[in-house]
């Protein structure tokens with residue numbers, strides 16, 4: 001497996017993986033709109049010095065465009081003034097292709113993202129995950145993440 005920062009030329013493949021996240025999360029939130037909604041500003045994540053979007057490539061694959069099998073990003077964000085840390089690192093777009101799951105691939109990506117942030121002396125990390133996404137929660141717990149707050153929802157649409 002080869003790990004590298006995403007490039008603009010990866011956009012089409014990354015858009016496919018983005019839809020993988022959307023489809024994975026539909027069972028957890030009926031309010032996700034139909035079609036192919038976009039979650040991420042991929043251009044900004046790739047080009048900004050405040051973020052790192054990493055991809056994992058399965059170099060054994062022959063088709064060039066499908067070599068990317070997993071991804072995740074880290075983004076340095078300003079923290080609320082009431083926190084001790086002026087900045088924190090937010091992690092998102094964690095995705096592993098179904099046939100590569102269960103091999104701790106996401107930890108390999110996330111560990112690199114944590115190191116990238118810690119090299120900038122930013123040592124506090126946040127991410128969001130649906131409470132019912134047990135596979136993802138297990139993956140993050142292996143890196144030391146713990147649940148912090150619960151977002152509650154009331155949807156009166158039928």
Ligand SMILES: CC(C)(COP(=O)(O)OP(=O)(O)OC[C@H]1O[C@@H](n2cnc3c(N)ncnc32)[C@H](O)[C@@H]1OP(=O)(O)O)[C@@H](O)C(=O)NCCC(=O)NCCS
Pocket residue numbers: 020021024025094095096097098100101102103104105106107128129130133134135136137138139142
């Ligand atoms: C969440 C995700 C990134 C985890 O990646 P991963 O590299 O498979 O992570 P791990 O190898 O640590 O496996 C985590 C858990 O996934 C589950 N798992 C194991 N093999 C699996 C498989 N073949 N298929 C699906 N889930 C599997 C297990 O519960 C495992 O925990 P365990 O090792 O304690 O049993 C991946 O499942 C994924 O892409 N899911 C769809 C997108 C998504 O939900 N992203 C997270 C948004 S917050």
